[in-house]
Amino acid sequence: MIELENVSKIYPNGVKGLQDINLTIDKGEFISIVGLSGAGKSTLLRSINRLIDISSGDIRINEQSITSANEKSLRLIRRDIGMIFQNFNLVKRSSVLRNVLSGRVAHNNTLRTLLNLFPQKDVDLALKALERVNILDKAYTRSSELSGGQQQRVSIARALAQEAKIILADEPTASLDPVTTKQVMDDLKKINTEDEVTVIINLHFVDLAKEYSTRIIGLREGKVVFDGSPAEATDEVFEEIYGRSLKEDELLGEENL
Amino acid sequence: MDTKLNGPVPSKPSRWSFYLFLIGIFIIVLISAIYIDANPFTFFRNSENMFDLIGSMFPPAWSYIATTTPAMLDTIRMALLGTTFGMILSIPIMFLCARNIFRIRWLVEASRIGLNILRTIPDLLLAAIFAAILGFSPIAGIVALSIFSIGIIAKLSFEAIENIDNGPLESMTAVGANKLQWIAFGVVPQILPHFVSYVLYTFEINIRAAAILGLVGAGGIGLYYDRALGFFAYDQVLALILYTLVVVILIDLISLKIREKLL
Amino acid sequence: MNQSDPLKKARRKRRWKFTTLFIILIALYIWAFSGIEFRGIQETAWPVTKNIIHGFISPDLSFIYSPDGEDLIRGLLETLAIAVVGIMLSIIFAIPIGLWAAKNLSSTSLISQSGKGILSFFRTMPDIILALLFIKVVGPGAYAGMLALGIGAIGMLGKLYAEEVEAMDEGPVESIAAVGGNKLQQLAFGVIPQVLPGFISATLYRFEINMRSAATLGLIGAGGIGTPLIFAIQGRSWDRVGIIIIGIVIVVLIVDLISSALRKRIV
Numbered sequence: 001m002i003e004l005e006n007v008s009k010i011y012p013n014g015v016k017g018l019q020d021i022n023l024t025i026d027k028g029e030f031i032s033i034v035g036l037s038g039a040g041k042s043t044l045l046r047s048i049n050r051l052i053d054i055s056s057g058d059i060r061i062n063e064q065s066i067t068s069a070n071e072k073s074l075r076l077i078r079r080d081i082g083m084i085f086q087n088f089n090l091v092k093r094s095s096v097l098r099n100v101l102s103g104r105v106a107h108n109n110t111l112r113t114l115l116n117l118f119p120q121k122d123v124d125l126a127l128k129a130l131e132r133v134n135i136l137d138k139a140y141t142r143s144s145e146l147s148g149g150q151q152q153r154v155s156i157a158r159a160l161a162q163e164a165k166i167i168l169a170d171e172p173t174a175s176l177d178p179v180t181t182k183q184v185m186d187d188l189k190k191i192n193t194e195d196e197v198t199v200i201i202n203l204h205f206v207d208l209a210k211e212y213s214t215r216i217i218g219l220r221e222g223k224v225v226f227d228g229s230p231a232e233a234t235d236e237v238f239e240e241i242y243g244r245s246l247k248e249d250e251l252l253g254e255e256n257l
Numbered sequence: 258m259d260t261k262l263n264g265p266v267p268s269k270p271s272r273w274s275f276y277l278f279l280i281g282i283f284i285i286v287l288i289s290a291i292y293i294d295a296n297p298f299t300f301f302r303n304s305e306n307m308f309d310l311i312g313s314m315f316p317p318a319w320s321y322i323a324t325t326t327p328a329m330l331d332t333i334r335m336a337l338l339g340t341t342f343g344m345i346l347s348i349p350i351m352f353l354c355a356r357n358i359f360r361i362r363w364l365v366e367a368s369r370i371g372l373n374i375l376r377t378i379p380d381l382l383l384a385a386i387f388a389a390i391l392g393f394s395p396i397a398g399i400v401a402l403s404i405f406s407i408g409i410i411a412k413l414s415f416e417a418i419e420n421i422d423n424g425p426l427e428s429m430t431a432v433g434a435n436k437l438q439w440i441a442f443g444v445v446p447q448i449l450p451h452f453v454s455y456v457l458y459t460f461e462i463n464i465r466a467a468a469i470l471g472l473v474g475a476g477g478i479g480l481y482y483d484r485a486l487g488f489f490a491y492d493q494v495l496a497l498i499l500y501t502l503v504v505v506i507l508i509d510l511i512s513l514k515i516r517e518k519l520l
Numbered sequence: 521m522n523q524s525d526p527l528k529k530a531r532r533k534r535r536w537k538f539t540t541l542f543i544i545l546i547a548l549y550i551w552a553f554s555g556i557e558f559r560g561i562q563e564t565a566w567p568v569t570k571n572i573i574h575g576f577i578s579p580d581l582s583f584i585y586s587p588d589g590e591d592l593i594r595g596l597l598e599t600l601a602i603a604v605v606g607i608m609l610s611i612i613f614a615i616p617i618g619l620w621a622a623k624n625l626s627s628t629s630l631i632s633q634s635g636k637g638i639l640s641f642f643r644t645m646p647d648i649i650l651a652l653l654f655i656k657v658v659g660p661g662a663y664a665g666m667l668a669l670g671i672g673a674i675g676m677l678g679k680l681y682a683e684e685v686e687a688m689d690e691g692p693v694e695s696i697a698a699v700g701g702n703k704l705q706q707l708a709f710g711v712i713p714q715v716l717p718g719f720i721s722a723t724l725y726r727f728e729i730n731m732r733s734a735a736t737l738g739l740i741g742a743g744g745i746g747t748p749l750i751f752a753i754q755g756r757s758w759d760r761v762g763i764i765i766i767g768i769v770i771v772v773l774i775v776d777l778i779s780s781a782l783r784k785r786i787v
C-alpha cells in the first residue's frame with residue numbers, strides 16, 4: 001500500500017510541482033496518471049521512490065515512511081520498487097543480462113556485486129525475467145544493439161528480476177511506435193495480474209489509460225483533479241483535466257494498432 | 258518467481274581474450290616495475306628526505322625572483338619567437354600533409370611520415386642538441402622550440418584542413434581559380450580561426466617547455482633551476498617554481514581570453 | 521547619410537581594433553628580438569652540424585647491443601618501463617581525484633571545485649622539475665624518473681577523466697539509485713561501464729606523452745635512454761647520438777602506432 005499525505009513539492013525556482021496531494025494506492029492496482037505536459041506527473045512518480053525530495057507532507061510505502069527514511073532503509077524500500085523510464089536508462093555498452101542483474105544490486109552485499117559475482121539464483125531470476133518479456137535470446141547482446149522496444153523490455157525485465165512489488169513507469173512508451181507500445185503495455189499488464197505487482201504509470205495517450213488501467217488519476221497544475229475508474233473517465237472528465245477537448249495526438253487511436 | 262526456463266539459454270560468450278589482455282597488461286607492468294626496481298618501500302624509506310626537502314624550501318627566497326627576472330623574460334621571448342618561427346614553418350607543411358589539398362599521393366604521404374617522425378622527438382632533446390651546435394644561449398632554445406612547434410601546429414592544422422567544408426572549394430574550382438587562389442579564398446578563411454587557436458595553444462605549451470630548456474643549456478629560467486639545485490638552495494628553488502607557475506598561469510589566462518574571442 | 525552612420529562607426533571601430541592589435545604585436549616582437557643576443561652563436565656551429573649529420577648517416581651500430589653494461593636496447597627498455605610504471609602510478613591517483621572533481625558526481629560544487637583545484641595544481645608542475653626534486657629524495661636513476669612521471673601526469677589524466685564523467689548520460693546512474701543501489705554500486709554499474717572507453721583512450725594518449733618525457737628524463741639524471749644520450753652529446757660522439765635518436769624515434773613511433781590502433785578499436 002502506498003499512501004501520500006498532504007504531499008507538496010516546490011522546486012528551488014519556486015515552481016509548484018505538486019500541491020497538497022492525498023492518495024491511497026492498494027496492492028495490485030494498475031493506475032494511470034494523465035495530465036498536460038508540466039502537470040506534475042513525473043514529479044509525483046519520482047516522489048514515490050524519493051528520486052525527488054518532497055517539500056512537505058509524508059509518503060508511506062507499506063506503512064513505512066520513505067520521506068523520513070535514512071540512507072540504508074531508503075535503499076531497502078527502493079529495492080522493492082522498480083522504475084521504468086521513457087528513455088530506458090540502460091547502460092548501452094553493457095550486456096542485456098548485466099543490465100537486468102543490476103536490478104539485484106540491493107539484494108546482495110556490495111563487494112559481491114562489485115566483483116560481478118551474483119549468486120546463481122539471481123542469474124536464474126534474470127534469465128527467467130528475460131524469457132517472460134520474450135528476449136531471452138538477447139541475454140548476452142550489447143544493449144545498444146537492441147531496438148527501442150526491446151530495450152524497454154530489458155528495463156521491464158530488470159524490474160521483474162528485482163522482484164519489485166511496485167513498478168513506477170514514467171511515459172514508458174513515449175519513444176516507441178504503436179505496435180511496440182502495445183507489447184510493452186501488455187507486458188506490464190501481465191506482470192500486474194500474474195504477480196500482483198502494483199503498477200503506476202504516466203501516460204500521454206488517454207485511450208491507453210482507459211484500456212489498461214483499473215484506476216485513472218488526472219493531474220492539473222500539481223493537483224489531483226480526477227480520481228476514478230476508467231468507466232467514470234468520460235470525455236468531459238478529460239476536458240476538465242486538459243482544460244479543453246482532446247486533440248488528435250492525445251489518442252493513440254485504434255486504427256494505428 | 259519460478260525460474261525454470263522453457264526455452265534454451267543462449268550460450269555465454271567466452272571472455273578469455275579479454276582476460277588474456279588483462280593478464281598481459283599486468284605482466285608488462287610487473288616486469289617493468291622489476292626492471293627499474295620500483296619498490297614502493299624505497300620511497301617510504303626515503304620519505305624523511307622528502308620532508309627535509311620540503312622543510313628546507315620554506316620560506317621561499319623571494320629575493321631570488323628579482324635576480325632571475327631577466328632570465329624569465331628571456332624564457333618568454335624564447336617561447337614567443339619559437340612559436341612564431343614554428344608557425345611560419347608550419348604553413349607550407351600543413352598544406353603538404355592535407356590529403357584534400359594536394360593530389361600528389363606520394364608527396365602527401367611522405368610529408369605525413371616526416372611530420373610523424375618529427376613529432377616523436379621531445380622538446381628537451383632538441384634543445385640539448387641545438388645547445389651543442391649553437392652554444393649555450395637562448396638561440397638554441399628558440400630553434401628547438403621552432404622545430405618542436407611545427408609538430409604540434411602542423412599536425413592539428415592539417416587535420417582541421419581535412420575536415421573543412423567542400424562547398425567553397427568546389428565553387429572556387431568552378432570559377433577557374435589556380436591552386437594558390439584556391440587555397441587563399443577557399444581554404445584559408447575556413448581554417449584561420451582554428452590555426453590561430455592552435456598557435457596560441459602551442460604558445461602555452463612552449464612557455465612551459467621554455468622554462469626547463471635551460472637545464473640542458475638552452476637559455477632561460479631553467480639555468481637557474483640547475484644552479485639553485487646545485488647549491489642545495491631549496492628556498493630559491495621554491496621561489497623559482499612559484500614564479501614560473503604565476504607566469505604560466507597568467508599567460509594561459511591571456512591566451513584563453515584571446516582564444517575565446519576568436520572562436 | 522544618417523543611416524550609414526552606425527555602419528561607418530562599426531567599421532571604424534573594427535579598424536581601430538585591428539590597428540591596436542597590430543601595434544601591440546609589433547611592440548611585442550621588437551621587445552622579443554631586441555632582447556636576444558644574436559652574436560651568441562659559436563663559430564663551431566657549422567662543423568658540429570656536419571659532424572651530427574655524419575653521425576646520423578653512419579650511426580654507432582655497435583652501441584645497439586653489448587653483452588655487458590649499457591647499450592641502446594637496455595636504455596630503451598628502461599625508458600619504456602619508466603613510462604609504464606609511471607602511468608600506473610598516475611592512474612591510481614587520477615581515478616579517485618578525477619571522480620572527485622566531476623561536477624555531476626558531487627552533491628555541492630564546493631567538492632568538485634576543490635578536486636579541480638588539486639588537479640590544476642598538479643598540472644602546472646613540469647615533469648622535469650618534479651624529476652629534479654625526486655632525484656634529491658630517492659637519488660638519481662629510473663626510480664626518480666618514474667615518480668616524476670607518475671605524479672606529473674595526475675593533473676592531466678584526472679582532468680581528462682573528470683571531463684569524461686561530466687559528459688556521460690546520468691540516466692543509468694539514476695536507474696541504479698532507483699533500485700536501491702548504494703554509491704559504490706551506482707559507480708560500478710552506472711558510471712564505470714559508460715566512461716571506461718574514454719578513460720582508456722585518455723590514458724593511452726597520456727602514455728604517448730609519457731614515452732617522450734621518459735626519453736628526456738635521463739638528460740637531467742632520472743634514468744632511461746637520456747642518460748647515455750647526454751654523455752654522448754657531452755663527449756661529442758655524434759655517431760652514438762645518432763643511433764640513440766634513431767632508437768628513440770623508432771620506439772616512440774611504434775608506441776604511437778599501437779596506441780592509436782587501440783584507441784580506434786575502443787571507440
Ligand SMILES: Nc1ncnc2c1ncn2[C@@H]1O[C@H](COP(=O)(O)OP(=O)(O)OP(=O)(O)O)[C@@H](O)[C@H]1O
Nearest residue numbers: 011013015016017036037038039040041042043044
Ligand atoms: N528540476 C526542476 N526544477 C524546477 N522546476 C521543475 C523541475 N522539474 C520539473 N519542474 C517543473 O515542475 C512542473 C511539473 O513538472 P513535471 O516534470 O512533473 O511534469 P510532467 O507532468 O511530467 O510533464 P511532461 O508530460 O512534460 O513530462 C513543471 O512546471 C516543470 O517545469
Ligand SMILES: [Mg+2]
Nearest residue numbers: 041042043170
Ligand atoms: Mg514527465
